[in-house]
Amino acid sequence: MLSVAHPYFEYESTETLTKTIGDYFNALLIQSSYHDRGFDFDPEFSPIYSKDWYFERFNALTSDLLFLEDEDPAEIFFKQYETFINLESDLPLPLLPVKGFFGVLGVQDAARRWLFGLLDTTAPQINSLTIPQRVWLFGNIFNNISDQPEMILTKQMSFRNPHQRGYTSNYRRLEYINGVDHHVTLVGDLMDYHRNQDVHPEALRCLQQTIDVAKQISTEETFEEYKIRNIYQLLFLEIHQMILNNTLIKKCRHCHKYFTVTNLNVEYCDRIVEGETKPCSEIGSKRAFQKKLEEDYPLKIYNRAYKTHYARVKKGRMSKAEFNTWCTQAREKLSQARVGTLSATDYEEWLKI
Known part of the structure; x- marks a missing residue:
């Protein structure tokens, strides 16, 4: 659960x-x-x-x-x-x-407060601010409970992914020092490479091989690892990273859940909610328009007549010029029907012509 x-x-x-x-x-x-x-x-x-x-x-x-x-x-x-x-x-x-579950519910409410105050592009009055401006406003107004930091945790940084096995070389070189055998690895031969590049030729050859491997790497990053104690710290850290990356969010108009956006004109997410077979992005706008038709009878009968007249154009029974003229007149009368200067009954009769 x-x-x-x-x-x-x-x-x-x-x-x-x-x-x-x-x-x-x-x-x-x-x-x-x-x-x-x-x-x-x-x-x-x-x-x-x-x-x-x-x-x-x-x-x-x-x-x-x-x-x-x-x-x-x-x-x-x-x-x-x-x-x-x-x-x-x-x-x-x-x-x-x-x-x-009041503890978990409290964390959930805190996360909602963070997302709404800091990143929600539809938040009234504050959505015109930049993210740094919203962070300042949130810290001083909406979250000004105390001077204590939100969390204190341990951060570990590394040049290599700590959870993946690193690159290993088969390089091994046998060297006799004072009559004793010493097996030298590539790391051993390159230990002081930053100070002295005069190293064993075999080490240089193996280094060139690893450079060829490095050229295949496309990402540029160091690795950060945090030690957290609870879900509150994890959510705070996730949202903190979203702030650093200028990640914006908004609520899907269909499922009403948050999703990340790069285009602020996008209104629906790509989730497939329970009970549906298609994502919100496919069914959301259609259902929203259908709901609008049910609430706006003049628009509903206009939409029905529009489809009928467009079908006549497709079948060659009406010219495109005639269709455009009809559309202009139909939209003008739609505006009249909406404000009441033309009754819905008269508008419907006109559309049947």
């Missing part, structure tokens, strides 16, 4: 479900610890749950999940519960009444 929302959950579904259960469980316990005086008038709070009672029920709730953490999840969430009930945390108490 979660993997449909984002690929992240294919790898972290256990962690997400555990956190969801733990957060929901703690929120329920906190809610049940309030007396029945309600939440609006400073209710009295008296926690009543012991550690043994907590562990027994938490483990029963998560018995089907496989944990790989060094620390018992029950211990982690019980510590959070203790922090809440002892009022030792600067964090607000969970929202009451309790809602399931």
Whole structure:
């Protein structure tokens, strides 16, 4: 279920479900610890749950999940519960009444806020700004909650893809040093190439072979790898990269989901939504026009008459000049029918001529 929302959950579904259960469980316990005086008038709070009672029920709730953490999840969430009930945390108490998956839903809402405020080309009033201008506005107005950074994470940079096996050379050279055999690799022979290019001829020959391989490479990039702890950081990082790449988005007029655009005039995405056999780009405009016809009766009868007259041109029963004259008159009367100076009935009778 979660993997449909984002690929992240294919790898972290256990962690997400555990956190969801733990957060929901703690929120329920906190809610049940309030007396029945309600939440609006400073209710009295008296926690009543012991550690043994907590562990027994938490483990029963998560018995089907496989944990790989060094620390018992029950211990982690019980510590959070203790922090809440002892009022030792600067964090607000969970929202009451309790809602399931409120942590994930909160991240989803944050992502929507980022996308709308920073990249959505249809966002009212702010869509005329450049991306740097929108970043400034968002940081100072729409997201000005605190001076804390959105996230702190570890970034690793490399000249080689850390997840692919690098190029290996079969170069091996045997050298005797003080009577001892030494097998020298290409890396070994070229270790100081930046300072001294007077290297073994075999190493130079092998280097030329690797240069020929390098000439086939068309991309120019270094590799960046980030260590993230949760879906919030991953989504923030994705949107940050979209900002750096000046990636623009808009909502598809058919499925109402975001898609990236290079042409701002494009209104429909290329997704095939559930229940359809063709992408939104093929069926969206047709259905939008059909809906418009249903809501605009004069346009509907004009469109029907247009097809009839165009068919006459195709069959040779009407000249192109006659058709163009008819179109001009029909559009003029369409405007009159729309504003009410010509009744729809009279317009329909005229179209039948």
